[in-house]
Amino acid sequence: MSLIGAVQEVGQSLRKKIVEPTPDAGSASRPDPLMEQRDGLVGAPIARIDGAVKVQGQARFAAEFSFDDMLYGALVFSTIARGRIDQLDTAAAAAAPGVRLVMTHQNAPRMAPLPVFMSAPKAAGGEQLAVLQDRFIHWNGQPIAVVLADSQEQADHGATLVRVSYLADSAVTSLNDAIARGCTAGAFMGTPLTFDRGDAEGALVAAPCRVDAVYQTPCHNHNAIEPHAVTVAWQGKQLLVHDASQGVSHTAWSLAHVFAIDEQQVQVSAPFVGGAFGGKTLWRHQVLAAAAAKLAGRPVRLNLSRQGVYRIVGGRARTVQRVALGAQADGHFDALIHTGLSLTTASRSMPEPFILPARCTYAASHIKLGVHTANVDMLANTFMRAPGEAVGSFALESAVDELALLLAIDPIALRLRNEATRNPTDNKPFSTRHLRQAYEDGASRFGWQRRQPQPGARQQGEWRIGMGCATATYPYYRLPGGAARLTLSAEGRVRVEIAAHEMGMGTATVHSQILAERLALPLSQVACIVGDSSLPGVVLAGGSQQSAAIGAAVRAAQEQLFAELLKLAGRASPLAGLQLAEVQARDGGLCRRDAPQQWLSYTDLLAQAGRTQLVVEASAAPPLETQHWSKHSFGAIFCEVGVNCISGEPRVQRLLGCFDCGRILNASLARSQLRSGMIMGIGMALMEETLFDERTGRIMHANLADYHLPVQMDVPEIDVMWTDIADPHTPMGARGIGEIGITGTAAAIANAIYNACGVRVRDLPITLDKLAG
């Protein structure tokens, strides 16, 4: 099933308005007046409006909600990769102090299999795995029991007392065994991951200059600050779920399927989420907590330990990628080949679509792209910040750097020589593309002209210094399903409600700004409420598209509000008889476009009609605009590193990103989003790697002490800048900024390391052992 189809299905069953695609895209086809507006609230560096409640500890997260009589849950995880439970002894756990229930496959309520991400069972392909319904084990770390107790400590202790023995089957837990079992052509969310134009292999062989190399990226685990957590209560037939979620409507819909109840009976609430990068979706813990609460007849909080997140929440899949570039002596690409393998699981095939950057970045004459998959018997992987682009840009942009060295062409000049004027794979024109400007502005601010082309040419004390750059890219998406409810009060205050997500990126702040601007109200008169499945819309905080989805819905709702206000305007009113296109917002009211002095405040409009409030709800027009244009954000990442001559330790000393992401809606929040992506890129380049015991498929370091992430001392001053050129074919002129920061960054660091010390590392992470000596 396509993603769009899945969104529509979720919307229909939750009885939310989802507009059907029509040839007339409605307001989406008219230019957005906000796009060129330059001196108002849009773009302004407004501080997070939820900052105060967060620093005061008043913002409640999923594991901070309480119910009377609530029990605390702890999980027991399997210790084999594949096989069956033989003996399961829960007597000691059940008898432990405070323990109220031990739930295993022997006593769990009957439940339907977990729908694969946002799709009805079976629709997305793959075998459907039941949750705690049988004795079968599918990965090392699968939850096999839930212990409920009066306190967290008692539950944790009880979990240690569950005794289990297994009948193990042979399991595929290594790359080589997976390849030996067989590879198949991969698809991402229903779209095949192959592309061929011309004869790329032939052109490669014929090209006077070529690079042909293999790059590897490891598994990564999700490590949001807030571990996954859920607090659930059955209230009569209603299931109330406080979740840490980036898809509240999808989770509500999926849980209804699992428990075979009406979608209206499930409410998922997540007003604040402590960070999410693609992993805060539906995993087993929500199902287990709801099932255990049902069995115990009491509310349950299941707050995953950090180990729990590692065991049951999938991360980024391992990849092995070949990039081959064939070029003329002047740098023109004859052949671009990007193929390889992503490890997946039978239960859900979600390979890293690492060919995505190669689909849109370079105008090569012959192109061959393909992702194959091979299955392991391990925890399923999932989305993780820029799935595809993050690891794909590492391989592609490293190869471009290798070619630049071979050709003795400056790496920026080589990229600009192959700059695409149309999307090379679908031949659509770009909506806007200013990568050249991003490189020029970024290079000048970074001081690229000081770079020595020959590696190892700069040394300061015991540090070799180098510079590198790489292209960042991420597509613009807008899924259907955006809808918003606007409530205008008699006092002239406006509230917008939408089932979207605040995961720390500033959703409520940005959309309050935009709404205030559209209605010509002060920011203090506007509120943006998100994070509950009972609100309008089926919006996902993913694919860097939540702002576009919300923005399109808010615009539709604002137009509907104005239309309703015009209906209320009496015959004596200065707005009598006017159409929507003839009015605009000014100073907390509506005025004639061609005679702004003919104005009436919102409060007067309501008062004269005898109304205490006005409520409208509207759906965003379907995102048809994407069919005509190729919409991608780009950026230029610059890095300066030091590599220690003695130890080989690499340290990022300076990092700069110059991005072309359309209109920037809030300069302060955008800088934070882009910088955080780049910090995650530092982790990907130098530290992050999930280590498995290949004999058992067990994660060896399921904790934040041993799984390395960048900390303050690893992160230098990061410079973030942007072109701020509006994209006329998107709501508000903006394209997403949530993911692009991580793309290109690892390659820029790897390229800088090569420039510093002459060692080309093609398998991440670039740890000191690969550089020493």
Ligand code: MOS
């Ligand atoms: Mo993002 S990987 O779409 O949360």
